[in-house]
Amino acid sequence: MELVDEVRKGSVRALAKLITFVENEMPGGVEAMEKIYPFTGNAYIIGITGPPGAGKSTLTDRITKELRSQNYTVGIIAIDPTSPFTGGALLGDRVRMQGVSSDDNVFIRSMATRGSLGGLSRATSDTVKILDAYGKDYIIVETVGVGQDEVDIVRTADVSILVVMPGGGDDIQAIKAGIMEIGDIFVVNKADRDGADRLVTEIKMMLGLSSTEREWTPPIIKTVATEDQGIGTLVEKIKEHREFLVKSGTLAYRRKERIRTEIIKIVEHEIYRYMDGLIAENKDLFEQRLESIINKKEDPYLLAKQVIEIIAKRISRNTSV
Amino acid sequence: MNQDRRIRVLVAKPGLDGHDRGAKVIARALRDSGMEVIYTGIRQTPEQIVDAALQEDVDALLLSILSGAHGFLFPRIMEILKEKGLGDILVLGGGIIPEDDVPELKKLGISEIFGPGMSSQTLINYIRENLSQG
Secondary structure, three states: OHHHHHHHHOOHHHHHHHHHHHHOOOOOHHHHHHHHHHHOOOOEEEEEEOOOOOOHHHHHHHHHHHHHHOOOOEEEEEEEOOOOOOOOEEEOHHHHHHHHHOOOOEEEEEEEOOOOOOHHHHHHHHHHHHHHHHOOOEEEEEOOOOOOOOOHHHHHOOEEEEEEOOOOOOHHHHHOHHHHHHOOEEEEOOOOOOOHHHHHHHHHHHHHHOOOOOOOOOOEEEOEHHHOEOHHHHHHHHHHHHHHHHHHOHHHHHHHHHHHHHHHHHHHHHHHHHHHHHHHHOHHHHHHHHHHHHOOOOOHHHHHHHHHHHHHHHHHHHHOO | OOOOOOOEEEEEOEOOOOOOHHHHHHHHHHHHOOOEEEEOOOOEOHHHHHHHHHHHOOOEEEEEEOOOOHHHHHHHHHHHHHHOOOOOOEEEEEEOOOHHHHHHHHHOOOOEEEOOOOOHHHHHHHHHHHHHHO
């Protein structure tokens, strides 16, 4: 796998190509990742999530600028949704990253969700590893703007930053339940707008209500990213949090958990691929059985069981020594 | 499941003109045809555009220009592309570009110039056909 060697030597072209290679699941992609893996673990991974319009891209731009002024190199993965209807995607996050887009020490990659099962997290975590092995000090993953269930980021990032803004109607609506629990740092962006202080109070209250004992109390930072306000404080907090993670041993724990989840994801994905292939090969038969399930002559559980049996047989045949 | 290779396209507006309605319409049409379109926004320098094309590993680069500066900006972009070893990217131009200028631009390695009135489908077909050959 020459691409990996080129990446290690610092070729930006190879870096970009390798990401495409892995993202497209080209044959040899797994081997490339196997070769990359030993070189990973040095970068610090920042996840940025929050509802659309909260200013994630601008914030990413400004955080990067701040990190660059401290001489760190930065990799950015900016994720946007794939249209479920056409499979196409419009990736526009670069527009708001003009401040850093022509810095040689910043590498920005736009990534579409591509809608495949587990596909996003797989491609994203592979890309994180590639940027890590390439030698980036910090890697920022800017997630697709969703409000209520974006918890995947936690499995990829060392620190999760949740960005919200005042004036989004029922403010706290955007950050309820699951998503509230993933924030290591909260950012109230566009804090020059009315309602910023109220939003801070609301977040504080929600954090206070949480019953779990916390060693780290998530700070809430007000920023106006477009005006460069609060960015220095935010980057300080990111570093403080990193120190806390290292000292408390949480970083090691998190990374271990991440690997655990990742292995499960890889297995899931492989099984999914087997299943997909199996169904495609036996399309007619599958359709027939589907009909009889719809007509209540059969049930989905039996068919599922049979599919699993066939997959298990196939896998054992492939891996038998 | 081995996914089909997605066509990745960069839509960029070099130079100083700030009118990007056309570029956005094109970007959207390409997205709707199933491509991954990276849009970089207005007022891009040739260096910024080539950097984006490099990092995003795009198959095609679409340059939209209305200001009349194509005679200066396009050659510069083609030059940097080649310097960075990106000579294999399919480069297309669009916007307001006089017929008389087209042969010169093609000599630089720009594959085709699409002017106003062209249907999005023509462009989509062109990209698909020319990429599958390459």
